[in-house]
Amino acid sequence: MRVVNVSKGAVVAERVREARSYWSRLVGLLGRRGLAEGEGLLIVPCSSVHTMFMRFPIDVAFLDRDGRVVSAYGSVPPFRLLMGGRGARMALELPAGALARTGTAPGDWLQLQPEGTSG
Numbered sequence: 001m002r003v004v005n006v007s008k009g010a011v012v013a014e015r016v017r018e019a020r021s022y023w024s025r026l027v028g029l030l031g032r033r034g035l036a037e038g039e040g041l042l043i044v045p046c047s048s049v050h051t052m053f054m055r056f057p058i059d060v061a062f063l064d065r066d067g068r069v070v071s072a073y074g075s076v077p078p079f080r081l082l083m084g085g086r087g088a089r090m091a092l093e094l095p096a097g098a099l100a101r102t103g104t105a106p107g108d109w110l111q112l113q114p115e116g117t118s119g
Helices: 022-027 098-102
Strands: 002-005 010-013 015-019 039-043 048-050 058-063 069-076 081-083 090-095 110-113
Touching: 002 015, 010 039, 010 090, 010 098, 015 022, 048 090, 058 098, 069 081, 069 098, 090 098
Parallel strands: 015 039
Antiparallel strands: 002 010, 002 110, 039 090, 048 081, 058 069, 058 090
């Protein structure tokens, strides 16, 4: 899946994996050594995340059911707990710096594009 910030006209991530099952949401990015630029993980449903036992910092954007960013956290180090806030239904985990690079902030609309589509 590809994620585009329609509000800013920027591609947030080109290769986003979805975590929708209980197990895939529980494991998330644990065991990974990092995320390459352009990679991400979309956790659905999700209103909070933790970075316990992770090996690297990440950016996290919490989205509502329509893809609006309700909260955003940049360069979150390991061993933190984040709450998405009111309306959070999904969490997009990205390499540290991705939100700043694309200017993604609360209020922006992110479009989730399935493989093989461009908008």
